Amino acid sequence: MRLSDYFLPTLKENPSEAQIVSHRLMLRAGMVRQSSAGIYSWLPMGLRVLRKVEGIVRDEMDAAGCQEILMPAIQPAELWQESGRYEDYGKEMLRITDRHERAMLFGPTHEEVVTDIFRSSVRSYRDLPKNLYQIQWKFRDEVRPRFGVMRGREFFMKDNYSFDLDYAGALRSYNRMFVAYLRTFARLGLTPIPMQADSGAIGGDLSHEFIVLAETGESAVYCDRAWLETDPLELEIDYDADLQPIVDRWTQLYAATDDKHDPATCKVAPDRLFEGRGIEVGHIFYFGTKYSASMGAVVRDENGKDTAVEMGSYGIGVSRLVGAIIEASHDDAGIVWPEAVAPFRVGMINLRSGDEACDRACEALYGALAQADVAVLYDDRDERAGVKFAEMDLIGLPWQIVVGPRGVKTGSVELKERGSGEREELSSEAVLARLT
C-alpha cells in the first residue's frame, strides 16, 4: 500500500480526551475515530489490526473444537424475561422499542439467544458436547465510557458457550477453553495470567479471569515468577486428551489482583513474587444449568430422561485486545506491534520521493516484497524526512526500510527493527532475504 493513497489520518498533537497511552496512540496513529462517547469507527490501519486479532482468536477456537455461528445484535426482551435477567441487568443494557412496540435490546451478551438456539435444535445426549462461538459486536451502555476501545460501549467480542451432558463434560469443556485462552493471548505476543475469579452477575462457581501484563495496566498483579518463565505455546496440545494435568499445573501457581492479594498470607517467597500491572482481556465461567433449567434446554440422556444441559460461557474482548496490546508494547515514539498482529509487516520510507534513483530502488523493493506476500506500507509522499521517521515510529510496524540518496549510490538501504531500534546497512537483496 502506498501511503499517498492510504487513508491514514494521523494526528500530530496528543488528543486531550485520551487519558491512557493506547487511546492516545490509536487516535494519533489514525487507527480509530470516535463517533460518539465510547463508540468508534475503525479506520483502515486499525481495522487491519482488529482483523488480525480476530483471526488468531478464531484460529484457536477452531483448533479447540468450537464451531462458529453468528447471533444477531438485536435480541427480543422475552428471552431475557425467561432467564430472569431482563430486570436485573440494569442501565448497562441498551433497551429498544421497535415500530410495533416490541421490547428489544442490543445484546450485551448472548447466553439467552444461544440457549434458545440450542433448545430448539438439539434433542439427544448423542449430539453433545457442543461448543458454539461467535465474534460479534456487543453494546454495554457504560455510564462513563473511557480509555478508548478499552472500555467502549460498542465493542467486539468473541463469546462462546459450551453444552455438556454432565459436570465431567462441562469441566472438560472448561479446561479446553482455559488452555485455548492461554494459547490465544500468547500468540498475540502477550503474557497471560489466569486468575481465579468471582463469577459476578452472570452466575456460576468455576471461573477464571485472564490478565495480560502491561506496565500501564489498570490492575495491580501479584504472581509467582514462574508465570513469566512459561510459554503456553511450548506444549503440543491434544484437545481430545485429558487437559486437567495441564490446567492444574497452571492453576497451582499463585496469581492474584490487588483486591485479592494479601501480603500477610501470600505463600510465595518474596524473591519469587512478581509485582506488576495488567489488563483483563478474557473471562471463562462454568455456570451449570442456570440458563438451561430456566429456559428448558434439555436433552434426552442414555436412559431416555430429559436432563438440563450443563453450560459454560467464555469471553475474549477482541477490540479491547487491540488497546491491551498497545499498552503492553509501545515506547515514547509510538506503538511497537508484535509481528503477529502488525497491520503491515514492513514500512518503507523513501527519503527523497521524486528522486529517480530513490524511486526506482523503492519500487523494486516494493514489487519484490509484494511478490513474496510481505505486506508493506510504502511512504512515497513528498514530505520531510523527519515527518516520515516520526510517523513510521508512531504507527509501529515491526520493520522499517529507509531508502535514501546516499545509500542508493552505494547500493545499500537501511533496515531498522522497530522494537529494538537496531539498524543495519544492507543491500536490497539482503533486506529481501531477511524479510521473506
Add this chain to the structure above:
Amino acid sequence: MRLSDYFLPTLKENPSEAQIVSHRLMLRAGMVRQSSAGIYSWLPMGLRVLRKVEGIVRDEMDAAGCQEILMPAIQPAELWQESGRYEDYGKEMLRITDRHERAMLFGPTHEEVVTDIFRSSVRSYRDLPKNLYQIQWKFRDEVRPRFGVMRGREFFMKDNYSFDLDYAGALRSYNRMFVAYLRTFARLGLTPIPMQADSGAIGGDLSHEFIVLAETGESAVYCDRAWLETDPLELEIDYDADLQPIVDRWTQLYAATDDKHDPATCKVAPDRLFEGRGIEVGHIFYFGTKYSASMGAVVRDENGKDTAVEMGSYGIGVSRLVGAIIEASHDDAGIVWPEAVAPFRVGMINLRSGDEACDRACEALYGALAQADVAVLYDDRDERAGVKFAEMDLIGLPWQIVVGPRGVKTGSVELKERGSGEREELSSEAVLARLT
C-alpha cells in the same frame, strides 16, 4: 468436518412460515434460525456461506482501489439532524435513547458517519480520490419483515462511499464500482443485469440497480439477450484506466424491470428480448454534494479554495445475496451451491458407518482431501442411506462422494456432481485426482 460433530440442525418438514424457496431451504438446511421477526442467527453452515460471499465482495472492493473501514452500528442522531434526514427517515429507522437520554439510532446506512469521518480527516484535494467501504450489519425496521434473509430487519451489507474533487472524478469512481459490481456478482455464480434506477430517498441523479436472474425472483426483468451472452469476468480490468467505454458497452443494452418496461416503446426485437425474473442485490448512486455541502465536508482545491467534495454511495446486500444465490440455484431436492460460495466443496457419505472396510476407505479419503485443503463434510453418522442422500442433496455441496460396502470390495466409490446429477464409479485415487 465430521457430521457427527457438526452443529447442523436440519429440518425434515417445510417450515410453514417460509413463503419463498430460499427461506425454506435455509431453514431446512440448518443455515439460519429465526431469533425474532426479520432477525436471524447464522448457524455454522450458513455462516460459512455468508463469509464466502463477504470474501468475494471484499476482494473485488480491494481490487477496485477501495479501502476497508468499519463504522459503528449505533450512531448519534445529531449527525442525521445535520444532514436533514433524521425526521425524513421515518419508522424504518430504529431509534434508541441511551442512559443519558441522548438520541441514538441503529444505522440503516452510513452516509452521515462516513462524511463526518471524512470532514475531520481530509483537508486537501491532494488526498483525493478516496473510496471507503465497510461490510457491516445494519438495521431497517421493516413493517412486515419476510422472505427470510432476503428482507430481514438486521442485515449484512457492504456499503462504500467515494469522495472526489469534481464531477469527472466522481464519474470515474462510479464507473469503477459499476464494473466491480458486475465482476462481484459474476464471481458469485450469478448473472447480473444493471438497470438505470431512480435514486429514491437517498437522493442524487446517476444511479443503477443490479439485478441477478432467478426464476423465482421478485421482479420481472426484460432485457436484451446479449446480457445473457456476456461474461463480466472475460475482460481484464485496469481500474486506473478509463472505464467509460466498458460501462457504455453495458449500459447501451436494453434492460428494465416491469415498472419501467413498456412493450409498446421497447426497441429490442422480440426474438432478442429476454423475459425473466430477478432479484435486486446491489445499488450504486452518485449524489454530488448532498451530504458534503450540508455537513461541511470540504477540501482545499488547487487554488486554495474550499470545495464541497463530490460523493457517491454503493451498496451490496451481502446477507441478501445468500438468499439470492439459492433462489438462482436450487432444484426440488435442495440447494445447488456454486463452487465459489459452497460451505464445503465435498460431501462424503459413508453408507455403512461402523463397517470396518467402509470406515477405512472413508477415513483415507477424508485425510487425503484434508491434506489437499479440500473442505469436506463427512457424513459418518449411523443413519439410513436414504436420510443421508436426502440431507446431502438438501445442503447442496457441489460434489458428493458415496462410499458403500459393494464398491469398497472392488475398490471403487461413487462421485456425484450435485448440479448435473451425473454419477461416476471411480477409484479413490481417481476421485482425489478429480477434486484436488
